[in-house]
Amino acid sequence: MxxxxxxxxxxxxxxxxxxxxxxxxxxxxxxxxxxxxxxxxxxxxxxxxxxxxxxxxxxxxxxxxxLPEPVRAAVQSAASDGPMYGAPTEVEVDLAEFVTRHVPSVEMIRFVNSGTEATVSAVRLARGYTGRNKIVVMEGGYHGAQESTLVEGSHDAQRPSSSGIPQAFARHTLPVPFNDEEALRAVLAEHRDDIAAVLVEPILGNTGIVAPVDDYHQTVRELCDEIGALLIFDEVITGFRVGGLQCAQGKFGIMPDLTTFGKIIGGGFPVGAVGGRTEIVEEFTPAGEVFQSGTFSGHPVTMAAGLATLQFAAENDxxxxxxxxxxxxxxxxxxxxxxxxxxxxxxxxxxxxxxxxxxxxxxxxxxxxxxxxxxxxxxxxxxxxxxxxxxxxxxxxxxxxxxxxxxxxxxxxxxxxxxxxxxxxxxxxxxxxxxxxxxxxxxxxx
Missing domain, CATH: 3.90.1150.10 (Aspartate Aminotransferase, domain 1)
Known part of the structure; x- marks a missing residue:
């Protein structure tokens, strides 16, 4: 070539x-x-x-x-009406209603602009909701280019995986091996009163494709409940790809407290989202005290593309x-x-x-x-x-x-x-x- x-x-x-x-x-x-x-x-x-x-x-x-014709038409129509407005539009409500109807754990959703922004916001929300500082992540999991998860090493010898991140940030992140129930139990027991959330991909998607062993996610769910921590599923990759419209959480039969989305939910345009139980998601400003905002959040072209994509997927094979x-x-x-x-x-x-x-x-x-x-x-x-x-x-x-x-x-x-x-x-x-x-x-x- x-x-x-x-x-x-x-x-x-x-x-x-x-x-x-x-x-x-x-x-x-x-x-x-x-x-x-x-x-x-x-x-x-x-x-x-x-x-x-x-x-x-x-x-x-x-x-x-x-793009299928209905998706292409929706994108072109939204773009021709104007690039963006700095005000709400009906289509973002339509997309939010679609997601909450189909994803089992999502009662309310906040749209953002990338998968990274979604996980940043979800971690901040978990900390604000629980009043705790630490999060548990999986070694080899990827949750975007954010300080809280660019961490490597073990839970007792963690360090930033990128220069430019203070070591003090890493001490609040506790990495454990995916599929290692014993290691997870030990870390949760040691830090139980200060763990805000366990953040996990349903399937590791950026370090090979590693599936969970047996009832691993069910165990994670139960352990989070025992210590009052939130379970956050990062479905930026698996969302609306694995498990169809119910996403990977539907395929595995798990109800996380929060879910992060990206990629398909925007129909190929820049997007992210955080969804979950109403009482938690309502902690975002302006309803609550956890600040989250963005000029391009809920962008009308992205929302139109995402809604038309999911509707077409729902109505076809x-x-x-x-x-x-x-x-x-x-x-x-x-x-x-x-x-x-x-x-x-x-x-x-x-x-x-x-x-x-x-x-x-x-x-x-x-x-x-x-x-x-x-x-x-x-x-x-x-x-x-x-x-x-x-x-x-x-x-x-x-x-x-x-x-x-x-x-x-x-x-x-x-x-x-x-x-x-x-x-x-x-x-x-x-x-x-x-x-x-x-x-x-x-x-x-x-």
Whole structure:
């Protein structure tokens, strides 16, 4: 493939944008290809190269790059009426009503502008509501670029994971391994009177795709109730993708106190939201004392896009389609790896998928895990499949990034740039697209 124009654009970008990109994950080595436009399940770069896209904007593009006509019409109508107003609009009420009707735990919702802003606001709300300071997070979980969660290490030796964050901030954040009930119990017991919330993704989505073991989330729910802490589900990735309109909390049968949203809830436009029990969410100003505000919050174009997206998904076969394709690609990947790389692990659920280059010695995934690791204790690979972020970090991440990703790109398959972020199928993908992708996998693993 020719990448002459992308290379030139990157050269220009390095002079005016730090690192040449506006989000660190886009810093693909040796340089990123620049996208010119989308076309259904494909993207076309600045040099005219065409790729099957499984990045899907890192999750927001449930329909792919061609919006269904009702969604396109709603966006165009809202944009033509005026860019924004600094005042409420009916469509934000309509979207709030839709979400509260369909997501089991959400009685009231506040719209913001990004997933990061949603989690920042949720943490502040939990602290304000409980009068406590500390939050528990999962090692390897990702909750946006915010000071409270850019923390690494263990609960008793935590430190900021980025420069520019005072060490004093990190002492209020307690990391524990995902799926480690014993570690969670110990931390909650030690700090029970000062823990405002446990913040957890239903499925780790930025450090591989790691599913919960057994009734892990139910245990977290019960432990939070015992000490009077809030349970916050970060559904920025899984919201309206896993579990359909009820989100991952509906799939797992868990009722969190607060939920953060982003990505799909805005139909591909910048968005975030915090939803939950009325008595908690009403603590936001102006109803309560926890300050939260934003010039672009409830932006009319975003609200129109989000509402039309969710309505179209509710009225059509969107989830049946994308979930079936997810099963197809994960099952196909598992069959390929069974012969060529049985030590690797296929992960994901619904329309999320990934291959983690794990270093296992056991047999291939069992039939119960044919369409992605289900943390099935009867599977012969149970002890080898990733249970937390550390397990994914120990995978062959350089092989994935330096060998696998470039090889797939050269075959016209656009995957997320490293071992960690999830990949997605969309409503625009077809069974033929999946077969083409699996053929590319076969060629790499030959």
């Amino acid at each position: 020719n990448h002459k124009r992308s290379r030139a654009l990157y050269d220009r970008a390095l002079s005016v944008i730090p690192g040449g990109v506006n989000s660190s994950v886009r810093a693909i080595r040796p340089y990123p290809f620049f996208i010119e436009r989308g076309d259904g399940a494909h993207v076309i770069d600045a040099d005219g190269n065409r790729y099957l896209d499984y990045v899907m904007g890192y999750g927001p593009l449930l329909f792919g790059h061609d 969107v989830y049946d389609h994308v979930n079936a394709l997810g099963d197809q690609i994960r099952s196909g990947m598992r069959d390929i790896l069974a012969d060529r790389a049985p030590e690797y692990t296929v992960v994901g659920t619904d329309s999320m998928f990934k291959t983690i280059f794990t270093r296992a010695d056991s047999e291939i995934q069992s039939d119960d895990c044919e369409t992605g690791c289900q943390q099935d204790r009867s599977c012969t690979r149970f002890s080898d499949c990733p249970k937390n972020g550390s397990d994914v970090q120990c995978a062959e991440t350089d092989r994935w990034e330096r060998l696998f990703w470039p090889a797939m790109k050269e075959q016209g398959i656009f995957l997320t740039a490293n071992q960690f972020e999830s990949q997605f199928v969309s409503y625009a993908h077809t069974e033929t697209d999946i077969e083409e992708t699996l053929e590319a996998y076969k060629m790499f693993f030959e």
